[in-house]
Amino acid sequence: MAVGDDGIEVRRLGPEHAEAYVEVRQRMLREEPWSFGSSPADDLDRERRVTRDLLTSADWAYVAAVDADAIVSTARLFRTNRPKQAHAAAIVSVWTDPAYRGRGLGKRVLLEAFEVARGWPGIERIELSVSARCDPARRLYESLGFKCWGVQPDAMRVGGESAAEYYMQVALKSVVRSPSRP
Numbered sequence: 611m612a613v614g615d616d617g618i619e620v621r622r623l624g625p626e627h628a629e630a631y632v633e634v635r636q637r638m639l640r641e642e643p644w645s646f647g648s649s650p651a652d653d654l655d656r657e658r659r660v661t662r663d664l665l666t667s668a669d670w671a672y673v674a675a676v677d678a679d680a681i682v683s684t685a686r687l688f689r690t691n692r693p694k695q696a697h698a699a700a701i702v703s704v705w706t707d708p709a710y711r712g713r714g715l716g717k718r719v720l721l722e723a724f725e726v727a728r729g730w731p732g733i734e735r736i737e738l739s740v741s742a743r744c745d746p747a748r749r750l751y752e753s754l755g756f757k758c759w760g761v762q763p764d765a766m767r768v769g770g771e772s773a774a775e776y777y778m779q780v781a782l783k784s785v786v787r788s789p790s791r792p
Contacts, residue, residue, distance in 0.1 A: 612722065618682065618710075620718045622726060623672040627681070628662040631672060634681045635661075638705040643768045644743040645705065671726040675706075675715045682707040683715035687723045689730055698779075699727045701738040704747065716750055724785050735779055741766060742774040755780040 612620050623631060639650045654660050664670045669691065675683035683706040689699040701723055706716045727733045738756065740748045756778040765775035 612718070616713065618675050618677045618713075618715065620673065620675045620683075620715075620722045622722070623665060623674050623681075625662045625665045627672070627674075628658050628665055630679075630681055631665075631674075631684070632656060632658050632661050634684065634705075635703070638684075638703075641708075642705065644741045644766070644773055645747070646703065647766065671723065673719050673723045673726065675710070675719050677710070682710045683719045685716075685719045685723050687726055687736075689727075689733060696732050698735040698737055699730065699733045701736055704738075711746075716747075717754070720750070720754060721786075724782065725787070727782055734782055736782055736785070737777070737779045739775050739777045742776060748776060748778075751778055751780075755784050 635653065636650050636656060639646055639648055639653055643649070648654070650656065664686075665672055669689050671687040673685050673687065674681045685704040686702050687699055688702070690696065701720065704716060704720065706719075724736065727736060736756075738751065740751060742748075742761075757780065758776045758778050760777040762775045762777070764772045766773050
């Protein structure tokens with residue numbers, strides 16, 4: 611947990627945050643359709659029980675920037691229990707409230723997610739994907755060392771329009787540590 615000079619706290623969420631996260635998640639899916647593979651109607655996180663279970667899981671971490679108890683930026687990190695893939699974790703559902711963009715909150719949240727990953731035994735690599743229609747997000751990931759290893763054309767369609775998806779990864783050891791951590 612770290613509080614920035616702006617008073618915004620970046621921390622891992624717990625099961626007590628399930629209700630607030632579901633509200634934010636529905637908003638992000640409505641407002642940013644190109645950023646997420648799910649839609650409000652088919653998203654598993656719309657079920658508060660599912661979110662609460664994931665928030666208590668040892669294999670999931672929800673990291674958020676919180677301003678006066680409001681979630682204003684978030685990312686989810688998860689790992690698999692499959693032995694052949696246990697060296698990698700994935701980041702999904704990265705989002706920052708439009709009113710808070712340009713303040714570095716996405717980067718702070720991701721750096722905290724990397725710290726969580728460092729605490730998971732055997733994690734060496736972080737993976738994610740990003741829509742070709744989300745250039746600011748892709749630039750953020752690249753600034754943290756993510757490299758694109760593949761592109762899926764026509765990965766998603768919204769309103770009859772198509773977008774490719776970039777698949778990216780970074781070696782955890784190459785990512786700088788969060789300034790709030792030793």
